[in-house]
Structure formats: structure tokens, C-alpha cells
Amino acid sequence: MDSQNIIQIGLSIISFLILISVYSYLEELKTCACFIENEHPTYKINIDFLQFYQILEIISLFIFISFITMYKSKLLKGGKGEMRHNGIRFFVLLSIFLLIFISGYVSVYSILLFLSSKKDCVCVNKWQKYIIYIQGTFNTIYFLRLIFFVMFVALLLAFRK
Numbered sequence: 001m002d003s004q005n006i007i008q009i010g011l012s013i014i015s016f017l018i019l020i021s022v023y024s025y026l027e028e029l030k031t032c033a034c035f036i037e038n039e040h041p042t043y044k045i046n047i048d049f050l051q052f053y054q055i056l057e058i059i060s061l062f063i064f065i066s067f068i069t070m071y072k073s074k075l076l077k078g079g080k081g082e083m084r085h086n087g088i089r090f091f092v093l094l095s096i097f098l099l100i101f102i103s104g105y106v107s108v109y110s111i112l113l114f115l116s117s118k119k120d121c122v123c124v125n126k127w128q129k130y131i132i133y134i135q136g137t138f139n140t141i142y143f144l145r146l147i148f149f150v151m152f153v154a155l156l157l158a159f160r161k
Helices: 003-029 033-038 047-072 082-116 128-158
Strands: none
Touching: 003 047, 003 128, 047 082, 047 128, 082 128
8 A cells, every 4th residue: 555545544534533523522412501592493403414414424434445445456346238337327316316415404404503503602612513514515515516417417408409
């Protein structure tokens, strides 16, 4: 394994530790009195969903590390034929709609977390909240990109000769 892979795996481990810390921060928010009392009754934040998203991030990080090691060791080999092509097409469509759903929800809940966090609430004002804000910002951008991508493809298909 070369130094570039070692650096990528090292950064992945740091990311893993940050994601675990954010997950435990979200667990603490469930019992944070000032956070709970400041939460809007209509627009409640689904902390469980944000924790689920952190778990998805951790799983994707493990998949990324696995792909790095498999790619370098030439363990990944492709198949041939129409069945593989249809399976990939279905997987891509399913992934796009799943990513639109997840990134949209993460965007909404991170905005709600931003709006409902008080400056004098000690259990909310930790560095992990900024990671959630960053995730929310990038998920919003990603959400909009996916929506525009789907609309663009639909337009291309609609005006195809």
C-alpha cells in the first residue's frame, strides 16, 4: 500500500471519529433540557433521523475504505452482459431517489437545529453542531443538484427524437 492510500485511510479514520462524536452529541441532545424546551412544537427535530444519517455516513466511509483497498489490490472485477447493465441502471435510479430523500431531510433538520439552538444552551453549543450545519449545507447543495439533474434528464428524455 502506498503513502497516498495510507493518508486516505488515516483521514477516513479521523472522519470516523468525528462522525462517532457527532452521533454521541445527538444522543446528548435528546436529554438536553434547554434544547427540548426551546424546540418549536410544530417543527420538531428528528434526532433519530440525524443519528441514522450519521450511521449512513459511517457505513459509506467503510465502503470507501473497502473500495480503496480492493481497487489497489485488483479484487474488483466487472461483469458483462445486458443483465448487468439493467441492474446498474436500476441501482442508479434507486440510489438517486434515495439520496434525494435523505439529503432533503438532512437539510431540513439541520436548518431546524440551527433555528432552534439558543446561544446560552450549554449542551447544544458544542463543536459538533457545526459539523451538522456543514452536513446540512452540503446536503442542501447536493439535494438541489440532484433535483436539477433529474429535471434535466427528464427534459432530455421528453424532447428526444
